[in-house]
Amino acid sequence: xxxxxxxxxxxxxxxxxxxxxxxxxxxxxxxxxxxxxxxxxxxxxxxxxxxxxxxxxxxxxxxxxxxxxxxxxxxxxxxxxxxxxxxxxxxxxxxxxxxxxxxxxxxxxxxxxxxxxxxxxxxxxxxxxxxxxxxxxxxxxxxxxxxxxxxxxxxxxxxxxxxxxxxxxxxxxxxxxxxxxxxxxxxxxxxxxx
Numbered sequence: 121x122x123x124x125x126x127x128x129x130x131x132x133x134x135x136x137x138x139x140x141x142x143x144x145x146x147x148x149x150x151x152x153x154x155x156x157x158x159x160x161x162x163x164x165x166x167x168x169x170x171x172x173x174x175x176x177x178x179x180x181x182x183x184x185x186x187x188x189x190x191x192x193x194x195x196x197x198x199x200x201x202x203x204x205x206x207x208x209x210x211x212x213x214x215x216x217x218x219x220x221x222x223x224x225x226x227x228x229x230x231x232x233x234x235x236x237x238x239x240x241x242x243x244x245x246x247x248x249x250x251x252x253x254x255x256x257x258x259x260x261x262x263x264x265x266x267x268x269x270x271x272x273x274x275x276x277x278x279x280x281x282x283x284x285x286x287x288x289x290x291x292x293x294x295x296x297x298x299x300x301x302x303x304x305x306x307x308x309x310x311x312x313x314x
Contacts, residue, residue, distance in 0.1 A: 125250050128250075129246065129250050129264070129267065130267075130270075132246065133267065133268065133270050133271040134271075136238075136242050136271060137242075137268075137270065137271025137272060137274065137275040138271075138275045138278065140304060140308070141236070141238045141239070141308060142203045142206075142232060142236050142238060142305065142308045142309075143166055143170075143232050143233055143236050143239065143272070143275075143276050144275055144276060144279040145279070145301060145304050145305055145308065146206060146229075146232050146305070147159065147162075147163065147166065147276040147277070147279040147280040147283065148279045148280065148282065148283040148301065149210055149283070149297075149298070149301040149305075150162050150223070150224045150280070150283070151279075151280045151281070151282075151283030151284045151287065152283045152284075152286065152287055152290045152291075152294075152297055152301075153223075153224065153294075153298075154224045155284060155287060156280070156281070156284035156287075158224050159224060159280050159283070159284065160280070161224070161225065161226055161229075162224045162225060162226065162228055162229040163229060163273070163276060163277060163280055164226055164229065165225065165226035165227060165228060165229025165230035165231075165232075165233070166229040166230070166232060166233050166272070166273055166276045167229075167233075167269075167272075167273040167276075168226070168229075168230050168233075169229065169230035169231065169232065169233025169234045169236075170233045170239065170268075170269070170272035170273050170276075171269070171273075172230075172233075172234065173233055173234055173236075173239065173240060173243065174243050174265040174268050174269075174272070175262070175265065177240065177243040177244060177247065177265070178243075178247065178258065178261035178262050178264075178265045179258065179261075181244070181247040181248070181251075181252065181261055182256060182257070182258040182261050197313065198235050200237070200309040200310070200313045201309075202231060202232070202235045203232075203235075203305050203306075203308055203309040204305070204306060204309045206223070206228075206232070206305055207301075207302040207303075207305035207306045207309065208302070209223055210223075210298050210301050210302040210305065211298065211299065211302035233272065238308070239271075239272055242268075242271065243265070243268060246264060246268060247261055247264065247265075250264055251264050
């Protein structure tokens with residue numbers, strides 16, 4: 121990567137990573153529903169899934185260049201289906217106090233990231249824009265991939281913490297918050313497919 125492009129990369133990370141997307145909305149919804157402590161377990165899953173996905177994308181980019189981009193498109197349908205499943209669960213249980221934490225586990229967070237087409241396409245875009253024109257070395261791709269942690273798990277953590285700070289306020293309006301979260305996830309799923 122040409123280090124003169126670092127400010128552009130960081131700007132892209134801030135714009136794409138911190139805007140609403142499936143993992144950010146899910147982080148917010150889980151912290152509102154389950155609080156910070158339980159949601160941090162789910163966030164570790166988000167972090168693990170993101171790390172796995174960005175590493176695989178870096179290796180694939182290194183091995184095959186940008187030619188594998190057509191296969192990433194298939195993941196958007198899997199991701200959209202999983203996001204719709206999450207939206208259905210949030211909608212179905214809207215406003216209910218839950219003892220059950222099945223939707224806020226490590227595995228759920230990991231699956232959200234592994235099927236997050238926004239994140240996978242973002243990784244591919246970053247690698248093809250900021251690395252491939254200058255280098256095809258795996259070390260360079262992995263170095264830029266480590267910067268992407270700011271965009272993925274970093275943004276998810278910000279949304280999670282925002283939810284935990286706002287939790288007491290939103291518990292009064294749990295039904296409405298769950299409805300808006302579910303609708304936002306459905307919109308993310310449709311945006312991914314289109």
